[in-house]
Amino acid sequence: MTSDPHRPPVGARLRQARVEHGRSLRGLAAELGVSAATLSQIENGKSGLTVERLESVADALGTTAARILGSPDADRRAPQPAADRPLVFRAPEHPSERTADVRRSAGWRDYGPLELPPIPAAALAEFLEVGYHGTSMRRISARCGISVPGIYTRYESKQELLMSILDATMADLEWRADAAIAEGGDPVARFSLAVENLALYHIHRRELGFIGTSEVRALEPTNRAAVATRRNHQQRIVDQCVRDAVDAGEFRVDEPDDASRVVVTMCTAIPSWWQPHGRLGPDAVAQEYVGFALRLMGHES
Known part of the structure; x- marks a missing residue:
């Protein structure tokens, strides 16, 4: 088989792949157990x-x-890389994508154990332990007991695995947010329920919240934009609750949009400090945060 004279050398293709995945020369070399100089020589065709x-390297x-x-x-076998194609979430494999009947019967305040298919569950455990860039397909394979080729038949890349986890995160949050807001009969009630839901979640x-905060920087641009769109929608839900309460004369706050962002950020930061055996349980923390949020908005109960 003859080589294509118009195709870049192998080293150049390796460097292109590294750059496209946002990896530094030193960082990738350290993960491979070689010096940065050795990897540089390979990329420049000197080794x-x-x-x-x-x-x-691929792993x-x-x-x-x-x-x-x-x-x-490879181009015929696999779809386009995630950064070059519209995002299509995998429908059947994510347990967060339950039927409407199951969601209604569960209730938005009800939380069972986190359920993920074996491969995403293993990936989540690895991301939590060593981070996205420190995780390899071999580590995921060893944790879930599925071969690396077996993983690739289901997931195109580590990036797609991260997206499957973030998709499960957002899908679970979204149906709970919709259900919570639907219970509110007035702007203050809807705001309080939205805050309670964010805190409980x-x-x-x-x-999932920790991964959503710590690993979003690892997303390729198209995927990062898709996740940001869904997060922004959750922010807008709270924004609208605040504006409605201001219009109704219930909230007295000079900068409602800024205050709304503070409330959401306050809730999303809970994973950084809350512990299961701490002073307050989940319900108590959620109610405490609702109180914080109402006082921030200048609401007089």
């Missing part, structure tokens, strides 16, 4: 690249060797 090392980047090499077969699903 050879073994199949084993290529696979190690560290959460992709495949074929995709790094730009194999035409970030207590009971603090692992």
Whole structure:
């Protein structure tokens, strides 16, 4: 088989893949257990690249060797990279995407154990333990007992695994937010329920909340924008509750939008401090935060 004279050298393709995945030369070299100088020589074509090392690089980047090499077969087998295609969330595999009947029967305040399929569950555990960039497909494979090729038949990349977790996070939060708001008969009640829901969610699903805060920087631009859109929608729900209460004369706050952002940020920060065996349980913390939020808005009960 002859090489394509118009295709960049292997080292250049490796460097391109590294840059596209947002990895520094030193960071990737450290993960591979080689010096930055060695990796630089490989990228500049001054040192050879073994199949084993290529696979190690692909694993560290959460992709495949074929995709790094730009194999035409790889393009036919796999969909476009996540950054180059519209985001399509995987429907059947996420337990957060329950039927409406199940959601109604559960109630938005009810939280069972976090349920994820084996591969995303293993990825979540690894991301929590060593971070997104410190996690490899081999580590995920070892934790869930599914081979690396088996993982790739379900998930295109480590990036897609992170997105599946964030999708589960947002889907679970979204239906609970809608259900909570629907119970409110006036602007103050809707605001209080929205705050209670945010607080409860970030207590009971603090692992997901932590990943959503700490690893969003690891997302490719298209994915980051998709997650930001859904987060902004949750912020707008609270914003509207605040504006409605201001218009009704119930809230007396000079900068309602700023105050609304403070309230949401206050709730999303709960995973950074709350512990299961602390002074207050989930319900008590949620009610305390509702009180904080109402006082911030100048509400007189």
